[in-house]
Amino acid sequence: MKRFEDKIAFVSGAANGIGKACMQRLASEGATVIAADWKADDLEASIGPLLEAGYHVTGVPTDVMDEAQIEAAFEKVDQFGGGGLDISLHIAGNSMFGLVESLESAEWERLWRLNVLSTIICCRLAVARMKASGGGAIVNMSSISGIAGDPGWGPYNSAKAAIANLTQCLAWEVGRYNIRANAICPGPIGTERMLGSLESAPEQAEAYNRSNPLGRIGTPEECAGAICFLASDDAAFVNSTTLVCDGGLTGVTGQPRFDMDSYVFDGGS
Numbered sequence: 001m002k003r004f005e006d007k008i009a010f011v012s013g014a015a016n017g018i019g020k021a022c023m024q025r026l027a028s029e030g031a032t033v034i035a036a037d038w039k040a041d042d043l044e045a046s047i048g049p050l051l052e053a054g055y056h057v058t059g060v061p062t063d064v065m066d067e068a069q070i071e072a073a074f075e076k077v078d079q080f081g082g083g084g085l086d087i088s089l090h091i092a093g094n095s096m097f098g099l100v101e102s103l104e105s106a107e108w109e110r111l112w113r114l115n116v117l118s119t120i121i122c123c124r125l126a127v128a129r130m131k132a133s134g135g136g137a138i139v140n141m142s143s144i145s146g147i148a149g150d151p152g153w154g155p156y157n158s159a160k161a162a163i164a165n166l167t168q169c170l171a172w173e174v175g176r177y178n179i180r181a182n183a184i185c186p187g188p189i190g191t192e193r194m195l196g197s198l199e200s201a202p203e204q205a206e207a208y209n210r211s212n213p214l215g216r217i218g219t220p221e222e223c224a225g226a227i228c229f230l231a232s233d234d235a236a237f238v239n240s241t242t243l244v245c246d247g248g249l250t251g252v253t254g255q256p257r258f259d260m261d262s263y264v265f266d267g268g269s
Contacts, residue, residue, distance in 0.1 A: 002030030003232055008085050008133075009033045010077055012064055012122060013092030013141075015042035017191030021224035022089050023047075027055035029228070031087065032080050036062035036073040038092075056080075064092045064118035065110075074125040084133030087231045088126035090119045091141045095156040108155055115159040120166065123181070127174050135178030137231045140167045142183040144246050160185075164242045171240035180239040182230045187246025188217040213248040 009026045013019035014035035023035045027050050037043040040061040047059045058080070060073040077085050093115040098107065119140050130136030145153060146160030164183045171181040188194065188208050194217070198205040208217050226245040229235055244250060 003234075004087070004228075005030035007031045007087055008077060008080055009087035009089070009231070010036070010074065010085060010122075010126065011089045011091060012036045012062065012070075012073075012118070013090075014059075015039045015046050017091075017193065018141075018186065018189060018220045018223045018227070019089070019091035020046050021220035022091060022227050023057065024050065025221075025224045025228045026087065026089075026231075027057050028053075032056040032058075034058050034060060034073065034076050034080065036060045036064075036070075036092070038063040064122075065113055067121055070118065070121050071125065074122075074129070077129060082132075083129060085126055085129035086133055086136050088122065088130070088136065088138045089141075089227060089231065090122040090126075090139070091227075092118060093141055093159075095153065097152055098155060099152060100154040103155060111155045112159050112162075115156075116162050116166070119163050123166075123170055127170075127177075127179060130174075130179045131177050136180075137235070138167075138170070138179065138181040139227050139230045140164075140181070140183045142167070142185045142242055144185050144187045144244060144250050146183075147185060147242065147244075148250065167242070168240045175239060180230075180235070182235070182238060182240070183242045184223065184227050184230065185242050185244045185246070186218065186223050187212070187244075187249045189223050190217050190219055211249055212246070213251070216247070218245065218247055 004026055009031040011019055011023045014023040015037035023033050027033050043059045047057050050057045060076050062069045062073040096111045126138055140163050142164040143160040145157045146164045150157055167181050167183040209215050223245050
């Protein structure tokens, strides 16, 4: 039996990147997936091969900046789950560069609405349906930028920190209903958007590679694997956590690093 056989799953941000990889993973492992994204053409293109393969996926063009559109997407869930929902992955979001002292309030509000408020709305709608199912698993999209600071990225970092904390609060509120809530904290992941920006800046690509002990950035499929673990019964006792998926990037203190080429660990006593 496939891991997500007979499961109903919702994925926001499903047209590209990590969300797309999650949609593909869930569908290939037996789930019926309701996939939401504001990029209707990209969403259709991503779903097409899955439908041809016989998987059960329904695309719903959805702007998560609009609460009514999120509600409409979750109503599609009801058509398949009879009012119930097993898995809800809230991947949609975006980033913004800007100094705390210079960004206008409207810019903060837009980024927080896109990342935080949309996640709150999705969680609220998912919980109501998971109660009907007798339980479920929610995974929210945080970031390693939500657990430490990145100067110049205050709006994004603070939004992702809010999502991580929100997830912990939610887990304690809904655990009594057999609903788990966890957050994923990716590091640099080679989505279409990131790879596109790095193609014109090879020095930045090399810097990202040097910042990771594995010597490379991650793939959307690798991140989706971690997310789908959290959504699966394999993680039945994993709750209220923020799972870091960064290849080890955050596994250092940040102190100056000196040349280690001549250092050899010999396992001595």
